[in-house]
Amino acid sequence: xxxxxxxxxxxxxxxRLFTGTGKFSSSALMEEALLASGSELVTVALRRxxxxxxxxxxxxxxxxxxxxxxxNTSGVRNAKQAVFAAQMAxxxxxxxxxxxxxxxxxxxxxPDPVETLKAAEELVKLGFIVLPYIHADPVLCxxxxxxxxxxxxxxxxxxxxxxxxxxxxxxxxxxxxxxxPVVVDAGIGAPSHAAExxxxxxxxxxxxxxxxxxxxxxxxAEAFKMAVEAGRMAFESRLAKPTSLAVASSPLTAFLxx
Amino acid sequence: xxxxxxxxYNWDDVKASIYAKTERDxxxxxxxxxxxxEDFKALISPAALPYLEQMSQLSxxxxxxxxxxxxxxxxxxxxxxxxxxxxxxxGFSFNNHIKRKTLTNEEILKEVAAIKEWGYxxxxxxxxxxxxxxxxxxxxxxxxxxxxxxxxxxxxxxxxNQDEYEILGAEGLNTVLVYQETYHxxxxxxxxxxxxxxxxxxxxxxxxxxxxxxxxxIGLGVLLGLEDWRVxxxxxxxxxxxxxxxxxxxxxxxxxxxxxxxxxxxxxxxxLRDKELAQLICAYRIFNGEVELSISTRESERFRNNIIKLxxxxxxxxxxxxxxxxxxxxxxxxxxxVSDERSPKEIAAMLRQQxxxxxxxxxxxxxxxxxxxx
Numbered sequence: 134x135x136x137x138x139x140x141x142x143x144x145x146x147x148x149r150l151f152t153g154t155g156k157f158s159s160s161a162l163m164e165e166a167l168l169a170s171g172s173e174l175v176t177v178a179l180r181r182x183x184x185x186x187x188x189x190x191x192x193x194x195x196x197x198x199x200x201x202x203x204x205n206t207s208g209v210r211n212a213k214q215a216v217f218a219a220q221m222a223x224x225x226x227x228x229x230x231x232x233x234x235x236x237x238x239x240x241x242x243x244p245d246p247v248e249t250l251k252a253a254e255e256l257v258k259l260g261f262i263v264l265p266y267i268h269a270d271p272v273l274c275x276x277x278x279x280x281x282x283x284x285x286x287x288x289x290x291x292x293x294x295x296x297x298x299x300x301x302x303x304x305x306x307x308x309x310x311x312x313x314p315v316v317v318d319a320g321i322g323a324p325s326h327a328a329e330x331x332x333x334x335x336x337x338x339x340x341x342x343x344x345x346x347x348x349x350x351x352x353x354a355e356a357f358k359m360a361v362e363a364g365r366m367a368f369e370s371r372l373a374k375p376t377s378l379a380v381a382s383s384p385l386t387a388f389l390x391x
Numbered sequence: 392x393x394x395x396x397x398x399x400y401n402w403d404d405v406k407a408s409i410y411a412k413t414e415r416d417x418x419x420x421x422x423x424x425x426x427x428x429e430d431f432k433a434l435i436s437p438a439a440l441p442y443l444e445q446m447s448q449l450s451x452x453x454x455x456x457x458x459x460x461x462x463x464x465x466x467x468x469x470x471x472x473x474x475x476x477x478x479x480x481x482g483f484s485f486n487n488h489i490k491r492k493t494l495t496n497e498e499i500l501k502e503v504a505a506i507k508e509w510g511y512x513x514x515x516x517x518x519x520x521x522x523x524x525x526x527x528x529x530x531x532x533x534x535x536x537x538x539x540x541x542x543x544x545x546x547x548x549x550x551x552n553q554d555e556y557e558i559l560g561a562e563g564l565n566t567v568l569v570y571q572e573t574y575h576x577x578x579x580x581x582x583x584x585x586x587x588x589x590x591x592x593x594x595x596x597x598x599x600x601x602x603x604x605x606x607x608x609i610g611l612g613v614l615l616g617l618e619d620w621r622v623x624x625x626x627x628x629x630x631x632x633x634x635x636x637x638x639x640x641x642x643x644x645x646x647x648x649x650x651x652x653x654x655x656x657x658x659x660x661x662x663l664r665d666k667e668l669a670q671l672i673c674a675y676r677i678f679n680g681e682v683e684l685s686i687s688t689r690e691s692e693r694f695r696n697n698i699i700k701l702x703x704x705x706x707x708x709x710x711x712x713x714x715x716x717x718x719x720x721x722x723x724x725x726x727x728x729v730s731d732e733r734s735p736k737e738i739a740a741m742l743r744q745q746x747x748x749x750x751x752x753x754x755x756x757x758x759x760x761x762x763x764x765x
Binding site for chain 1: 455456457458459460461512542635639640641642681743746747748750752753754755757758759760
């Protein structure tokens with residue numbers, strides 16, 4: 134039996150592993166790793182691609198039918214700039230999908246919730262399929278859902294930190310109450326972290342650094358592919374939770390049996 | 392402003408505390424997760440030299456985590472060597488009798504055409520300080536002239552006022568490099584006896600004006616060797632720390648210009664050996680995982696080939712340090728002598744061979760088109 138497919142906006146995905154394109158030692162290696170990952174949604178920074186050059190090195194290596202491009206707005210500091218950059222990306226890369234990233238803080242790259250909500254609302258009206266990168270903030274996720282985003286992308290821990298699901302308690306709440314798909318983005322440093330997110334019921338994960346800077350990025354991509362599939366399969370198979378329930382020797386409910 | 396913080400420090404006290412750091416302090420600094428300025432002192436102290444290999448490994452790992460296996464490529468374009476300052480270490484110093492030149496529009500475009508051939512997308516515009524000829528209007532014109540051809544434009548020119556930075560920011564300026572040269576207040580005056588540059592505090596507070604103007608990235612540094620490089624580097628780190636906390640939306644970069652021989656200039660007061668420069672680069676990375684660290688063609692081929700794995704994130708190649716040096720007037724006098732003369736193509740090949748992707752483009756004017764800051 135196959136894992137169920139994931140639907141976001143107008144697209145259906147078999148793979149629940151989304152990937153990033155930064156930090157690889159070459160575009161050729163990036164291509165090989167992403168192919169090995171089975172990923173069907175690949176985020177690419179507008180700042181890194183030369184949209185006027187049809188031979189752009191990054192885009193050339195992403196020209197595979199299974200890769201759907203997810204342009205991101207990394208570098209913008211506010212909603213206004215994000216909306217402008219999104220329109221440039223839509224025109225240049227011919228997709229209305231957008232990973233909305235507004236992190237005015239260039240040190241920790243933490244998202245600005247206020248600007249993100251503002252930009253999301255406007256971009257949805259402009260016809261974008263918006264996937265916002267945000268803190269694991271359950272209320273913000275509901276607000277974004279209300280303005281019409283296609284999915285939410287809360288972070289597991291600070292981006293690039295490889296620390297795993299430090300925001301687990303909040304992610305659980307988000308997953309429990311979200312009506313749109315939840316993609317855990319940022320901080321996933323090992324396949325076990327990805328599997329953990331999937332077992333919790335996340336709809337997908339996005340991984341970049343852990344694959345790109347691994348000793349062998351291609352094998353690591355494959356490891357993530359397997360972990361995501363295993364985690365999802367476990368979730369769909371209704372994973373038995375660890376229990377500490379014991380049977381007392383003097384049951385409190387014995388009187389009900391009389 | 393940084394001046395208020397800076398004035399609480401005394402050069403000699405800082406120096407004494409750096410040289411008093413022990414092996415124990417170094418080991419503690421290496422074993423922490425987050426390091427403070429006292430740890431930085433330990434890492435640049437003589438006591439840390441025996442730990443250079445451990446520092447290098449740690450610096451490499453931290454850099455890999457943040458920047459991946461990539462290296463940003465940039466190139467300087469010298470627009471003018473006219474200068475009204477006397478700086479005892481600089482080839483463009485007012486009292487040096489060299490042919491002065493400021494590029495015209497046509498000449499700028501000729502230079503740009505030459506470096507675009509190499510694939511550059513990030514350009515650094517450099518001038519001396521000659522307000523009449525290369526003031527804000529000249530710079531604004533130059534940025535307008537070339538901005539369609541570059542994704543990222545930086546300047547390394549005289550310190551400007553906040554409103555002037557705002558004007559240039561609106562034209563597409565991304566980054567400003569402004570080196571204090573030395574934080575030794577007294578000796579600063581002897582190194583810069585004449586010209587606007589002799590105003591220590593105006594230069595010291597330049598990064599504050601940049602932060603307020605919403606410039607995206609600020610580059611800091613000192614001229615290593617002019618004074619005790621350890622003390623100067625501590626003050627640079629103090630400056631960085633202050634700026635990061637104050638202007639938290641701004642990115643920061645550090646450069647490592649080592650005093651090198653040039654026409655009619657002084658010799659270093661305190662030489663910085665290769666080993667110590669490597670130590671300094673690692674110390675910055677271990678202190679700050681996110682700051683960009685840049686190395687220029689002042690350094691030798693062998694040093695550059697090896698230093699890229701120790702924390703460096705951006706590198707220049709094929710640089711000419713004379714106005715018109717690429718195409719217009721390749722024979723004119725340079726600001727300092729370039730040591731690594733390899734072409735950008737050769738540097739890119741060297742990077743790839745070491746498992747690094749040379750990054751030509753990592754910015755887009757579309758990201759700042761609606762203006763700066765808020």
